Amino acid sequence: MYFVDNQGQLDPSVNIALETFLLKEKILDEPILLFYINEPSIIIGRNQNTIEEINADYVEANKIHIVRRMSGGGAVYHDLGNFSFCFITKDDGDSFRDFGKFTKPVISFLHSVGVKEAELKGRNDLVIGEKKFSGNAMYATNGRMTAHGTILFDSDLDAVTSALKPRKEKIESKGIKSIRSRVTNIKPFVDEAYQNLTTEQFRDLMLLSIFDVETREEVKEYHLTDEDWKRVYEIREEYFGNWDWNYGKSPKFEIQKHHRFPIGSIEVRLNVEEGHIQQLKIFGDFFGLGEIKDVEDAFIGVKYAKEDILAKLKELDIKKYFGNVTAEELLEELY
Numbered sequence: 542m543y544f545v546d547n548q549g550q551l552d553p554s555v556n557i558a559l560e561t562f563l564l565k566e567k568i569l570d571e572p573i574l575l576f577y578i579n580e581p582s583i584i585i586g587r588n589q590n591t592i593e594e595i596n597a598d599y600v601e602a603n604k605i606h607i608v609r610r611m612s613g614g615g616a617v618y619h620d621l622g623n624f625s626f627c628f629i630t631k632d633d634g635d636s637f638r639d640f641g642k643f644t645k646p647v648i649s650f651l652h653s654v655g656v657k658e659a660e661l662k663g664r665n666d667l668v669i670g671e672k673k674f675s676g677n678a679m680y681a682t683n684g685r686m687t688a689h690g691t692i693l694f695d696s697d698l699d700a701v702t703s704a705l706k707p708r709k710e711k712i713e714s715k716g717i718k719s720i721r722s723r724v725t726n727i728k729p730f731v732d733e734a735y736q737n738l739t740t741e742q743f744r745d746l747m748l749l750s751i752f753d754v755e756t757r758e759e760v761k762e763y764h765l766t767d768e769d770w771k772r773v774y775e776i777r778e779e780y781f782g783n784w785d786w787n788y789g790k791s792p793k794f795e796i797q798k799h800h801r802f803p804i805g806s807i808e809v810r811l812n813v814e815e816g817h818i819q820q821l822k823i824f825g826d827f828f829g830l831g832e833i834k835d836v837e838d839a840f841i842g843v844k845y846a847k848e849d850i851l852a853k854l855k856e857l858d859i860k861k862y863f864g865n866v867t868a869e870e871l872l873e874e875l876y
């Protein structure tokens with residue numbers, strides 16, 4: 542096995558592009574182990590509806606990155622107290638039934654540092670008792686696969702819950718829903734000798750354990766070249782650093798919102814496909830003189846992103862349709 546050092550990259554769109562590069566383009570003669578730590582981010586499953594999984598207000602206020610990954614499954618929160626491990630290898634065909642094969646070296650390491658209760662539960666969670674500290678997923682393409690998972694070592698658990706909190710409004714979609722669990726860090730469970738380790742130091746210990754060596758020098762490593770990094774950044778441009786991939790790839794969805802303003806209430810129904818509004822219906826009882834259908838039509842084809850919707854509202858003479866309601870108030874109804 543080769544270890545690949547990501548050189549301290551903390552941007553999730555770079556890290557996931559690197560993983561994708563190693564999976565699809567850097568075919569080495571042995572499996573690859575990659576670790577990464579991300580700045581606060583939500584990593585969405587391939588077939589999820591981004592809008593449905595994230596707490597948009599919290600994400601905006603805390604500048605959380607949103608990245609859709611290649612593998613299926615649910616949405617997880619990462620911060621500097623969390624790290625991910627990826628085993629990138631030939632696809633032997635059976636692996637999809639067997640997360641155990643990939644999580645075993647992780648669990649052995651955890652047992653060796655005192656986390657005796659760490660175990661695989663169900664298909665893809667690692668837990669201590671009832672609480673999850675690791676979510677796992679797989680993705681295969683062209684005879685190769687990545688089996689990857691998270692480790693909550695010392696994360697902000699309130700942020701995990703708040704960032705992923707479901708929206709209040711009704712959304713209907715065929716997007717894969719996350720399976721929400723109670724979560725825990727593992728730092729409080731490690732032996733005293735390891736209690737003061739940083740996330741990086743703990744990850745480095747896991748590296749030695751997986752390679753079954755005593756020192757970093759003994760770890761067999763593939764060093765990324767400038768050429769490799771160039772491709773990583775190209776892949777990032779095309780996918781993971783791109784709104785069309787991270788948000789736009791969501792399965793089509795319908796969202797319904799209802800709001801009571803002092804002068805009346807409105808209800809909107811929106812259909813969004815490939816990240817763009819396909820249909821908008823507005824029902825309410827305080828309309829001005831303008832034909833509401835003109836507003837509905839004006840939104841067809843608009844990108845379902847906050848800035849784009851606000852720009853469109855400002856472009857329209859909304860007073861004519863909505864009296865004293867402001868563009869910002871209406872934005873709350875549409876996004």
Ligand SMILES: Nc1ncnc2c1ncn2[C@@H]1O[C@H](COP(=O)(O)OC(=O)CCCC[C@@H]2CCSS2)[C@@H](O)[C@H]1O
Binds near residue numbers: 614674676689
């Ligand atoms: N970082 C982290 N680790 C473990 N569990 C988490 C985390 N963040 C959130 N959660 C909990 O898991 C559920 C979602 O569980 P669910 O089973 O729906 O999804 C997953 O586990 C996906 C794991 C993907 C792993 C990839 C590895 C490299 S990049 S991301 C969420 O609602 C929270 O309750």
